[in-house]
Amino acid sequence: MSTVPTSRSRPDTTARTPVPASPALPAAAPPPGQFKALAKGMTKELVRDPMALFFSVVFPVLLAGLFVAIMQLTWAGGPYKIAVVGSGTQAAQLRDALGDGSKVAAVDSPRDAREGVDAVIAPSADGDSLRVVTDPESPSVVSAVRDALPQTGWEGRNLDAVGTDGSPPFEPMPFVLPGVLVFALMSLALSATAGTLVSLRANGTLRLLRTTPARPQAILTSLLPARGALGLALLAVAGAIATVLGLLTPLSGLTMLLTTVLGMWLLMSVGFLLGGTLRSPELTNAISGLLTPLLLMGSGVLFPLELMPDGLADVLSWNPVALLGDALRHDVTGGVTRHAQWLDWLLIAATAALLTVVAVRAFRWDTEKKS
Amino acid sequence: MQRQMFTIQERREQPDSEPDHEAAEDGAPPALAVRELTVRYGDFTAVNDVEFTVGRGEIYGLLGRNGAGKTSTIAAVTGLLRPAAGRIDVLGRPVEPGRHSAARLGGALALQPQKTSLFPRLQVDETLHMWASLYPDPRPVPELIEELGLADKARTRAAKLSGGQQQRLLLATALVGNTPLVVLDEPTTGLDPHARRDAWAVINRARAGGTTFLLSTHAMEEAEEMCDRLAILHNGRLRTSGTPAQIVRSLTHGSTVTVRSAQEDLLAAAREEFGADAVTAQTRGTTRPGTGGGVPRFSVATEQPERAVAWFEERAPAADVRIHRPTLEDAFLAATGTGATGPDEGSEQ
Known part of the structure; x- marks a missing residue:
């Protein structure tokens, strides 16, 4: 042994294996692949967590199915009389083309547009868009x-729809799809x-990881790939449904991707803020359980703001989750929107x-007091 | 002042040793140097001006009652908390508390903490592979799994392991990085005797490979078996340090011979032979019926217990004579409890 002599001062004569020269202090640079290994572990933790997957994927899909079923039962109507106005060939x-379908029937006389018809359609001069004026009683x-x-x-x-009273008409699917997507992303951020994070801290795992050479930012961001992939998978499902329903164009698909990415950033920052500051998993569950319905109902995401008093609805429409729902409804064509999409994006970002x-400043790695 | 007095005591008993905190003969810094460490939680001082040095390849133990400051010392050493004062160097590189502390040390140390759960849904081998990937020069995972007796649990999720198996997995995470310094906070708590000895063997093998260990424990057997040197912390202060044998010698009166005999003149004869101060009559429990009570009992403090036993066997062949040699536990109780006071207690005050 070649080092501090106190280690050889032990008086007993117990035979001990000779200790070779100690290794040199390793280089301070973290090994490559550190983030990948952490992300792989965090991904396995997530996909093996049945509760997190249920609330992030299964439950929102069930909820969407429930909404669709309710819509089919309560909103399906017709046939409707549709007047198509305009003098051009369009x-x-x-x-x-509309002819006499099972649900809609075009009527000839534009004069009937004000009385006796459920909607009036006016194609734009270039034929790219259709303005639809509807009876608010037949949304x-x-x-x-x-x-x-x-x-x-x-x-x-x-499809640029507007009620005869000037208000945008309420459409179920463009309303439900963004709502369910926001709900799923919120579950992913809060529950999963x-x-x-709170469980990892309460169990001391974060504290232990801090004693490894892993960079703190690598530890925390390693949670993101799995959650990001899951969020994008949810978007793909919602986008596919919206496309099948004719709610999404290729361009709006891209803007929906941007909106979803911004929305994930917003909700994940809430998740990291809560996860970085709350002490116990029980408290986190309680707050998440309270926050989720409050945000969803109080932001017009699952409960239309139009059904609230105007003043309250106006105020609530500016909360970030409401802005996210608003931006997503811009994407699924024809949804009720209150603000310009660029403004939604700007405020969400x-x-x-x-x-x-x-969240970064308030993040706590362990529950113990500091010296 | 207590720390300084004990340091002097320790050095007096190791005349050929070099002072703490200095580099070894080859110029290499020690594995761990803790200097004037003070840790406070608000108004409460958990660690008060503690210092010690751990040489490379050494197993250094921290003993102390609950709340003595062991875990706070370990937290400061591993950079998990910011001390109110003092300096800590690992292999000559300062530990700078903060988010990047361990990253800055570049894998110089690893910790096995108390009461920590790992990722519950990761299997044993997955957990260790992940941990290994965080270090620059890790040990082969299958080898470590085998050594710690977890081979048949390699594909089992951490949450499904028993308490003892989880403890072994935690120990494995501390060892898989192959770091020069490993800090173990009560590493064998909850392990059965077989598993404890397996863990000791693994630690000793790692030490044979050059790893230095700082470990805290409540198990005196573990401290005596494993540690080259020990420090006893009490109320945040370092009460004494040295090899287990040095600590036992410095804090206890030496051996005691306990005698139980009905022979009336034996107590007086013993006082005459060994000195009145060395002989203590014991009356506790002697009159309880059915327990052999009623037979007088006394003890003799002596440095030569074998000679005393021979003397009693000659004078009172029917007497029940037993030797009690002081243990590390006796020394620990003397240093930290309200029991017998060791000879050094007076000198350190």
């Missing part, structure tokens, strides 16, 4: 028109991220950035 072609007429468009060869056109900074 209007004439559309009127001919599902917009869906019926949208369903009828593929048979006319007019699918893919933007905040809950996981600004809030997410702010929450990220707060």
Whole structure:
């Protein structure tokens, strides 16, 4: 032994294996593949967590199915009388194409537009979009028109719907899809991220990881790949449904991707803020259980703001989750929106950035007091 | 001042040793140097001006009652908390508390903490592969799994392991990094005797490979068996340090010979032979019926217990004579409890 002599001062004569020269202090650079290994472990933890998967994937899908079933039972109506106005050939072609379908029937006289018809359609001059004026008492007429468009060869056109009173008509699917997607992403952020972080801290795992050469940011961001992939998978499912229903165009598919990425950033920053500050898993579950319905109902995501008093709805429409729902409804064509999408994106990104900074500063690695 | 007095005591008993905190003959810094460490939680001082040095390849034990400051010392050494004062060097590189502490040390140390759960849904081998990937020069995972007797549990999720198996998995995470310094906080708590000895063997093999260990324990047998040197912490202060044998010698009166005999003149004869101060009559429990009570009992403190036994056997062949040699536990109780006071207690005050 070649080092501190006190280690050889032991008086007993017990034979001990000779100790070779100690290894040199390793280089401070972390080994490559550190993040990949952590992310792999965190992914396995997530996909093997039945509760997190249930609330992030299964439950929102069940919820979406429930909404669709309710819609089929309560919103399906028709046949509707549709008036197509306009003097150009576009209007004439559309009127001919709509013909006399099972759900919609075009009527000839534009004069009937004000009385006795459920909606009036006016194609734009370039034929790229359709303006639909509906009777607010027959909101599902917009869906019926949208369903009828593929048979006319007019699918893919933007449908700009408005009620006769000037308000945007309520459409069930464009409302439900963003709501379910936001709900799924919120579960992913609160249940599967905040809950996981708090458990890791309460169990001392984060504390132990801090004693390894792993960079703190690598430890924390290693949670993101699995959650990001799951979020994008949820988006793919929602996008596929929206496409099948004719709610999504290729361009709006891209904007929906951007909206979802911004939404994941926003909700994950909430998840990291809660996960980085709350002490016990029980408290986290309680707060998540309270926060989720409050945010979903109080932001018009699962409960239409239009059904709330105007003043309250106006205020609530500015909360970040409401902005996320608003931006997603922009993407699924024809949804009720309150703000310009660029404004939604800007405010979501600004809030997410702010929450990220707060989450990073407030993050606690362990529950013990500091000296 | 207590720390300094004990340091002097220790050095007096090791005349050929070099002072702490200095580099070894080859110029290499010690594995761990803790200097004037103070840790506070608000107004409470958990660790008060503690210092010790651990040489490379050494197993150094921290003993102390619950709340003595062992875990706080370990937390400071591993960079998990910021000390109120003091300096800690691992292999000559300062531990700078903060988020990047361990990363800055570049895998110089690993910790097995108390009461920590790992990832519950990861299997044993997955957990260790993940941990190994965090270090620059890890040990082969299958070899470690085999050594710790977890081979048949390699594909079992951590949550499904028994308490003792989880403890072994924690020990494995501390060893898999192949770090020069490993800090073990009560490493064998909850292990059965067989598993404990297996763990000791693994630690000793790692030490034979050059690894240095700092370990805290409540198990005196473990401390005596495993540690080259020990420090006893009490109320946040370092009460004494040295080899187990040095600590036993410095904190106890030496051996005691206990005698139970009905022979009336034996007590007086013993006082005459060994000195009145060395002989203590014991009356506790002697009158309880059915327990052999009623037979007088006394003890003799002596440095030569074998000679005393021979003397009693000659004078009172029927007497029940037993030798009690001081143990590390006696020394520990003397240093930290309200029991017998060791000879050094007076000098350190």
